[in-house]
Amino acid sequence: MAEAGRIVLVFGALLVVIGGALMLFGRLHLPGDLAFHSGSTTVYVPVATSIVLSIVLTVLLNLVFRQR
Numbered sequence: 001m002a003e004a005g006r007i008v009l010v011f012g013a014l015l016v017v018i019g020g021a022l023m024l025f026g027r028l029h030l031p032g033d034l035a036f037h038s039g040s041t042t043v044y045v046p047v048a049t050s051i052v053l054s055i056v057l058t059v060l061l062n063l064v065f066r067q068r
Contacts, residue, residue, distance in 0.1 A: 010064060014057070 032048025 014060065018053075018057075 030046075030048035030052065032051070034045040034047060036043040036045075
């Protein structure tokens with residue numbers, strides 16, 4: 001059970017760091033992100049940002065969990 005608590009703690013810490021970085025640097029707008037405007041409605045689809053974040057998180061989590 002202590003192992004599950006450690007995993008949740010690491011995941012929570014990563015979320016705090018990522019959230020803080022996003023607040024400091026503003027929204028990430030990469031060239032592959034899509035934005036659709038229609039009147040007063042805007043739909044933003046962060047395709048490229050999602051791919052980059054997925055790669056970064058995969059590398060970080062692999063580094064964290066392979067050290068055991």
